Amino acid sequence: MSVTADAAEPARPARVSGIDKVERRRIALAESALKTLGELGYARTSLREIANNSEFTHGVVHYYFRDKIDLISYCVRYYKTKCAQRYDEVVETAESADELAVGFLGKMTQTLVEETAMHRLWYDLRAQSMFEEQLRADVTAIDELLEQMIWRILTRYADLGGGSPTVDSPTAYALVDGLFEQAVVGYAADPDKVPELLADRVRQVLPKLIAA
Amino acid sequence: MSVTADAAEPARPARVSGIDKVERRRIALAESALKTLGELGYARTSLREIANNSEFTHGVVHYYFRDKIDLISYCVRYYKTKCAQRYDEVVETAESADELAVGFLGKMTQTLVEETAMHRLWYDLRAQSMFEEQLRADVTAIDELLEQMIWRILTRYADLGGGSPTVDSPTAYALVDGLFEQAVVGYAADPDKVPELLADRVRQVLPKLIAA
DNA sequence: GACTTTGTTTGACACTTGTCAAGAAATCTC
DNA sequence: GAGATTTCTTGACAAGTGTCAAACAAAGTC
Numbered sequence: 001m002s003v004t005a006d007a008a009e010p011a012r013p014a015r016v017s018g019i020d021k022v023e024r025r026r027i028a029l030a031e032s033a034l035k036t037l038g039e040l041g042y043a044r045t046s047l048r049e050i051a052n053n054s055e056f057t058h059g060v061v062h063y064y065f066r067d068k069i070d071l072i073s074y075c076v077r078y079y080k081t082k083c084a085q086r087y088d089e090v091v092e093t094a095e096s097a098d099e100l101a102v103g104f105l106g107k108m109t110q111t112l113v114e115e116t117a118m119h120r121l122w123y124d125l126r127a128q129s130m131f132e133e134q135l136r137a138d139v140t141a142i143d144e145l146l147e148q149m150i151w152r153i154l155t156r157y158a159d160l161g162g163g164s165p166t167v168d169s170p171t172a173y174a175l176v177d178g179l180f181e182q183a184v185v186g187y188a189a190d191p192d193k194v195p196e197l198l199a200d201r202v203r204q205v206l207p208k209l210i211a212a
Numbered sequence: 213m214s215v216t217a218d219a220a221e222p223a224r225p226a227r228v229s230g231i232d233k234v235e236r237r238r239i240a241l242a243e244s245a246l247k248t249l250g251e252l253g254y255a256r257t258s259l260r261e262i263a264n265n266s267e268f269t270h271g272v273v274h275y276y277f278r279d280k281i282d283l284i285s286y287c288v289r290y291y292k293t294k295c296a297q298r299y300d301e302v303v304e305t306a307e308s309a310d311e312l313a314v315g316f317l318g319k320m321t322q323t324l325v326e327e328t329a330m331h332r333l334w335y336d337l338r339a340q341s342m343f344e345e346q347l348r349a350d351v352t353a354i355d356e357l358l359e360q361m362i363w364r365i366l367t368r369y370a371d372l373g374g375g376s377p378t379v380d381s382p383t384a385y386a387l388v389d390g391l392f393e394q395a396v397v398g399y400a401a402d403p404d405k406v407p408e409l410l411a412d413r414v415r416q417v418l419p420k421l422i423a424a
Numbered sequence: 425g426a427c428t429t430t431g432t433t434t435g436a437c438a439c440t441t442g443t444c445a446a447g448a449a450a451t452c453t454c
Numbered sequence: 455g456a457g458a459t460t461t462c463t464t465g466a467c468a469a470g471t472g473t474c475a476a477a478c479a480a481a482g483t484c
Contacts, residue, residue: 043254043255043343120343123342124340124342124343127332128255129397130396130397143397167416168413170409173394174391178387178388181393185351185355201379201380201386204379205379208421
């Protein structure tokens with residue numbers, strides 16, 4: 001799936017390198033926008049603020065994106081491609097249930113700490129999607145992606161342990177996501193001990209979701 | 213605990229009925245504001261919009277609340293008092309684990325359907341609290357309240373079943389909350405079947421959280 | 425009934441927002 | 455290098471925001 005947004009397309013000749021350049025600009029703008037969005041949240045982020053925190057002017061933003069929703073939507077889709085395969089390596093290399101659990105928990109706490117802003121933004125945007133239908137499609141797409149990710153981990157974990165999951169995929173995702181969101185919210189208020197607590201809790205819960 | 217907000221207090225003589233009236237106005241404004249907030253979400257709700265959807269003018273809002281944050285904060289605290297004892301009756305009257313589970317699930321799906329807007333708002337505000345420190349104290353207070361609520365249910369459920377919980381209180385809350393938030397988000401996109409799915413999933417998970 | 429306090433309306437302020445358009449600058453094409 | 459095209463800057467617009475203050479109405483006090 002392409003991350004190309006159907007933005008305002010100024011009549012452009014068939015020049016491939018030019019299209020690439022446009023796409024690179026869009027990505028650069030999206031990355032800058034994501035940084036600002038992650039810090040300020042959806043509500044307090046304006047196009048001008050995004051432009052100020054970037055090397056571009058606010059006019060450029062409107063040149064590459066039709067409007068604000070178009071930009072945010074593009075950002076969300078771009079972001080999606082980054083968090084999809086976060087745990088894939090762990091899933092593939094682990095040779096025992098324990099090893100998988102440890103690797104998973106490690107990556108989980110790592111991304112909690114290192115990409116807090118992105119996770120904050122994700123939960124913000126998911127909440128916004130309940131009020132703004134235009135965000136809904138992109139948000140549910142990411143949600144499905146994350147659900148599949150958790151499901152891959154859980155089924156592999158069950159396989160390695162010689163068992164099988166006792167909950168379905170959406171349930172497993174909701175449970176793990178509940179723990180993770182709790183950690184993200186708690187981390188914003190006071191980072192101390194939150195990663196360890198998250199790891200402990202997920203470690204406690206995982207075995208309850210499979211049976212021999 | 214009082215829901216009195218430390219708003220702008222115009223020098224007021226010791227007239228008790230007057231204080232009550234002020235408090236009643238605040239509550240009326242808060243209720244009106246909550247209705248608008250629940251529909252539009254935090255980001256898109258302005259003081260004027262709140263005033264328009266009420267019987268008051270926008271000046272009155274500022275007369276009873278110092279500023280926007282003061283109003284929202286008051287609303288959140290007021291809201292808290294309403295969801296605290298939602299399941300208390302069920303917990304007290306249930307005489308078997310099954311009866312408790314059925315009652316709990318019933319109330320849960322009921323509030324999901326009947327108070328969708330409030331739940332949407334709650335998840336929105338919790339996300340906002342990650343960006344706005346002024347909301348944090350009120351949000352964590354509610355989170356603790358909800359956690360205690362879930363814990364009361366789970367321990368009673370375990371008691372009635374002759375067992376005891378196998379997870380601690382924050383974990384239990386995160387798990388149930390994850391399922392509930394999934395339902396709220398899903399309900400906003402497409403209400404069909406969501407309540408039943410929620411009930412099914414919680415029913416599946418509950419037994420996994422206790423052991424004989 | 426005059427007077428003070430309390431409550432409400434109205435209109436204004438300074439500011440930010442998204443959006444756009446006109447033109448300058450850079451880049452490409454021949 | 456001339457001319458066409460793409461990219462970017464700048465400034466403006468209308469609309470909406472939170473906040474506030476002055477005028478007005480209501481109610482309570484003596």
